[in-house]
Amino acid sequence: MPERDSVSFNALINGFAKDGLTEDAITIFLQMQKLGFKPSDFTFAGVLSAAIRLNDLAFGQQIHGFLVKTGFVGNVFVGNALLDFYSKYDCLVEAGKLFDEMPDLDGISYNVIITCYAWSGQHEEAISLFRELQFTGFNRRQFPFATMLSIAANVLDLRMGQQIHSLAIVTTADSELVVGNSLVDMYAKCGRFEEAEKIFRSLAKRSTVPWTAIISGYVQRGFHEEGLNLFNEMHKASVRADQATFASILKASTNLASLSLGKQIHSFVIRSGYMSNVFSGSALLDMYAKCGSIEDSIQLFQYMSERNIVSWNALISAHAQNGDAKATLDSFEKMVQSGFQPDSVSFLSVLSACSHCGLVQEGLRYFRTMTRIHNLVPKKEHYASMVDMLCRSGRFNEAEKLMDEMPFDPDEIMWSSVLNSCRIHKNQELARKAADQLFSMEVLRDAAAYVSMSNIYAAAGQWDNVGKVKKAMRERGIRKVPAYSWVEIRHKLHVFSANDMLHPQMEEIRKKIEMLSKQMEKEGYKPDTSCALHDVDENIKIESLKYHSERLAIAFALISTPEGSPILVIKNLRACTDCHAAIKVISKIIRREITVRDSSRFHHFKDGICSCGDYW
Known part of the structure; x- marks a missing residue:
């Protein structure tokens, strides 16, 4: 071009940015500055888009500083681009501060900041801003309905989801595909499958997203066969499954312990090209382990081209579930030697293996290592494993001391572990204490506690006490789970x-x-x-x-x-x-x-x- 102006530079910067040629976009921007051309709001929008793709937080912050100096930071279009930039980097504090300081806001500003809070798990802040948005004069059809529905789905708040659905209907936003997909996901996760299927069947286009949403909803609620039937229907409709779909149906085959079904899904994963994906590989590894085929799990792990903490945890858990404490601890140490930082999931598998194999000293050592070396705060499930481990080995005094020192009260799982171990070691005194704690709880998952106590009395030939336990069980309306x-x-x-x-x-x-x-x-x-x-x-x-x-x-x-x-x-x-x-x-x-x-x-x-x- 014999002559260039700001328009031509802006067109080129935005074109490069949209096509993913981030370094070229930034190079053109720097040339523009050297030649003295005045940037516009479109210039900075394109440059910030390039900074996001370049994964360069520091460069974006430099652009922010330049915007402050040039006075463009007050432009709502540029401010929204900056908000989007910070949200993509999970810079919640910076995004929140910028939003509060922006002199002008529009519907996009609210959409970006609400989504930013939602992604970061700050649901209350997102909900508060959404309420505030409703009192503005911005286009209600463009409200972040999909984001708000995802919050309702994640916290299983059906009432909130229904309210958002009603608002989407009033604004006709429910006809938008992304909102429809989110409605399917919300109703499915909340267990309202009739509503989920009705919306799913009415979608103008059923892509992988809604198919996966309704399949995973069924599987998460324990309706594994229904989820698998929908997967078959999805396959017949020639809709391509993704790694999230495979994760759900692998979970279904795992819970059904159907090895033949798991192998069929394995072949699906291979044909779909997801075998190299570390998360798909980890899900397959877990499936084989929980279907009792530990050899296939180990082989799958050895052939994985890429491994992360998820795949290592899947292997450690596989060995732990199958009662091989030596392999569990060896895999844990190899993971650490490979440079991966163990997390709470890693330690839970290790403690479980120590508990099931009677390795009390090793378990105590790993529990100390968790806090002192890896700076992890033990969760309730870690304490539950420790209590189970000590009780299984008959060390009841240590178990009671640990429960007294915990930062929270013992729950049903812990007292059930105590009760079960009392049955094994014939400790009737502590068994009665554990049973009293369990029977005083407002809600029990099932009749296991009553059955265990009944079994303890039965084994001791105290049939009158067996009758009393069964009577108490009937009075609370608790039925024995059939084997x-x-x-x-x-x-x-x-x-x-x-x-x-x-x-x-x-x-x-x-x-x-x-x-x-x-x-x-x-x-x-x-x-x-x-x-x-x-x-x-x-x-x-x-x-x-x-x-x-x-x-x-x-x-x-x-x-x-x-x-x-x-x-x-x-x-x-x-x-x-x-x-x-x-x-x-x-x-x-x-x-x-x-x-x-x-x-x-x-x-x-x-x-x-x-x-x-x-x-x-």
């Missing part, structure tokens, strides 16, 4: 309950159980009738033990799967000591590896030995 187990055969989950004898193949299952019982007796197995917690004849107790849900599942697997193939059983409650002893003998007789995932951990049975080392 059930499930096993996956030919890509289908088969559920068994000790109280359900209506399975079409029950006669075959009975024959298999009787045959195994005779072989187990020859191997020296003797039923532990203290686990049959009913005031009945001894022979009836022995007979009832045979039909515990995990044994029904194993018997069904034996008549339905090829000889020698491994068996994976998932149980909703903790396995009793008699079943643990029985399954050890069964694994030796049938020469198969049996993996049982109960509510507490994994047990890998092979050749008459369990991976837990019989540490209860």
